[in-house]
Amino acid sequence: MRIAVVAPACPVDRETAARVNAIAARDFADVALVWHPQCFLEHGHFAGHDQVRENAFVEVANDPAVDAVWFARGGYGSCRMAERALARLEGTAGDKAYLGYSDLGMILAGLYKQGIGRPVHGPMVADVRRDGGEAAIARALRWLTTGGAAYDGPPRVAFNLTVLAALIGTPLQPDLADHVLLLEDIDEHHYRIDRAMFQVTSAFPDLAGIGRGRFVVPTNNRDFGADVGEIFGHWCDVSGIAYLGIADIGHDADNSIVPFGVTA
Amino acid sequence: MRIAVVAPACPVDRETAARVNAIAARDFADVALVWHPQCFLEHGHFAGHDQVRENAFVEVANDPAVDAVWFARGGYGSCRMAERALARLEGTAGDKAYLGYSDLGMILAGLYKQGIGRPVHGPMVADVRRDGGEAAIARALRWLTTGGAAYDGPPRVAFNLTVLAALIGTPLQPDLADHVLLLEDIDEHHYRIDRAMFQVTSAFPDLAGIGRGRFVVPTNNRDFGADVGEIFGHWCDVSGIAYLGIADIGHDADNSIVPFGVTA
Numbered sequence: 001m002r003i004a005v006v007a008p009a010c011p012v013d014r015e016t017a018a019r020v021n022a023i024a025a026r027d028f029a030d031v032a033l034v035w036h037p038q039c040f041l042e043h044g045h046f047a048g049h050d051q052v053r054e055n056a057f058v059e060v061a062n063d064p065a066v067d068a069v070w071f072a073r074g075g076y077g078s079c080r081m082a083e084r085a086l087a088r089l090e091g092t093a094g095d096k097a098y099l100g101y102s103d104l105g106m107i108l109a110g111l112y113k114q115g116i117g118r119p120v121h122g123p124m125v126a127d128v129r130r131d132g133g134e135a136a137i138a139r140a141l142r143w144l145t146t147g148g149a150a151y152d153g154p155p156r157v158a159f160n161l162t163v164l165a166a167l168i169g170t171p172l173q174p175d176l177a178d179h180v181l182l183l184e185d186i187d188e189h190h191y192r193i194d195r196a197m198f199q200v201t202s203a204f205p206d207l208a209g210i211g212r213g214r215f216v217v218p219t220n221n222r223d224f225g226a227d228v229g230e231i232f233g234h235w236c237d238v239s240g241i242a243y244l245g246i247a248d249i250g251h252d253a254d255n256s257i258v259p260f261g262v263t264a
Numbered sequence: 265m266r267i268a269v270v271a272p273a274c275p276v277d278r279e280t281a282a283r284v285n286a287i288a289a290r291d292f293a294d295v296a297l298v299w300h301p302q303c304f305l306e307h308g309h310f311a312g313h314d315q316v317r318e319n320a321f322v323e324v325a326n327d328p329a330v331d332a333v334w335f336a337r338g339g340y341g342s343c344r345m346a347e348r349a350l351a352r353l354e355g356t357a358g359d360k361a362y363l364g365y366s367d368l369g370m371i372l373a374g375l376y377k378q379g380i381g382r383p384v385h386g387p388m389v390a391d392v393r394r395d396g397g398e399a400a401i402a403r404a405l406r407w408l409t410t411g412g413a414a415y416d417g418p419p420r421v422a423f424n425l426t427v428l429a430a431l432i433g434t435p436l437q438p439d440l441a442d443h444v445l446l447l448e449d450i451d452e453h454h455y456r457i458d459r460a461m462f463q464v465t466s467a468f469p470d471l472a473g474i475g476r477g478r479f480v481v482p483t484n485n486r487d488f489g490a491d492v493g494e495i496f497g498h499w500c501d502v503s504g505i506a507y508l509g510i511a512d513i514g515h516d517a518d519n520s521i522v523p524f525g526v527t528a
Contacts, residue, residue, distance in 0.1 A: 203434065
């Protein structure tokens with residue numbers, strides 16, 4: 001199985017790639033990881049110029065010899081190339097899974113909106129550097145090679161809260177009617193989480209429910225007076241969307257895999 | 265002239281109010297500043313509970329004895345009460361100017377969307393604490409008592425970039441077709457400014473143009489590779505919206521006054 005790695009946001013280094021290759025070689029004999037050289041470029045904040053990242057993604061997505069596309073790392077940058085990249089995808093792009101999270105939610109959302117392939121929230125290459133990161137890499141490769149368990153509940157999506165809020169009103173915004181939405185975030189103050197929940201619950205009023213993944217919240221100079229659970233409860237109350245409690249996603253090595261939609 | 269002060273976001277203290285009262289007493293003999301006691305409340309992050317802030321705003325907006333509503337301070341909180349407050353406004357609310365900026369952009373946007381009164385971007389009470397803040401207070405009071413110069417260019421609005429991005433897709437989002445949009449921000453990294461510009465230029469594609477106010481950008485652990493002017497230029501290029509160069513607004517004592525729409 002050929003899994004292509006590209007980096008629509010920030011780059012990874014060769015040592016990170018080597019660690020992931022070692023895990024694949026040891027435990028996933030049927031996997032060939034194909035590293036697009038774009039993964040290692042640097043252009044300001046990004047893994048290469050917008051056009052270079054767009055071309056790399058389109059190349060692997062359209063390649064009939066590639067079985068799945070695995071995103072290398074988040075950070076920021078996907079929204080600068082997603083719309084034009086999606087417009088260039090061909091029929092072969094629809095046969096693949098696309099695995100990533102965080103900033104890559106921009107691309108997963110756009111794919112899902114357009115019904116292209118199988119967008120999947122889950123670990124990326126750069127997660128190997130976290131404590132327990134080898135398990136995250138193994139989880140990702142296991143899912144890519146065997147697929148997950150069948151699931152016939154309401155369709156699900158998972159996003160970084162700030163990324164989902166930032167794609168509202170853009171051509172990447174998917175229709176999430178009757179979906180369960182799982183959200184996580186990192187390094188956002190309570191007031192930012194609250195504001196993003198205002199926006200998300202306003203823009204997706206017909207969700208079937210919202211689950212709360214893990215949040216890492218920095219200390220603010222002004223105490224907010226409510227924790228993340230209370231913020232979720234507040235906005236679910238205001239919007240009338242069901243609050244489903246905690247969900248097993250987050251910016252960490254335990255981040256679970258959530259295929260968008262229904263996979264039964 | 266009776267100017268009511270309320271605080272839909274964060275509170276001010278009595279000493280701040282006294283400093284503003286002193287300026288009004290000295291230089292604006294015809295002004296009576298009416299401080300709603302809600303301005304001085306504290307409830308977690310906010311100047312009182314959501315319902316209390318909503319009630320205070322509705323009370324002064326609907327009061328026929330009040331000529332203008334001046335917002336005390338930004339921070340965060342307006343989006344938690346704006347929609348319900350706007351639904352309670354009566355005809356008398358349409359006779360007034362509403363002056364503020366930053367987080368108060370949530371209310372100014374909603375007023376403008378619904379065609380209620382005269383929403384105006386400009387200094388707030390708490391600005392008295394800035395270096396040069398007395399001039400900002402005088403500028404606000406002068407505008408409230410005499411009105412600004414007539415203006416017959418394209419209709420204008422001014423927003424904090426992050427606040428405007430956060431109201432996209434919500435019931436507060438105004439129609440800005442053929443408007444000139446002036447933007448400023450503070451304490452947001454370049455990548456956040458870039459992401460917000462993606463969202464704003466996507467959601468308001470029919471703007472007449474975008475002006476760049478002052479931005480205070482903290483250092484990031486990863487250099488972005490472009491400054492704010494280049495970010496504005498990029499997204500104006502991508503969206504086809506005219507980039508109008510610099511604008512005289514910002515989170516500072518020099519923040520100029522921008523009545524929404526046309527005031528000729």
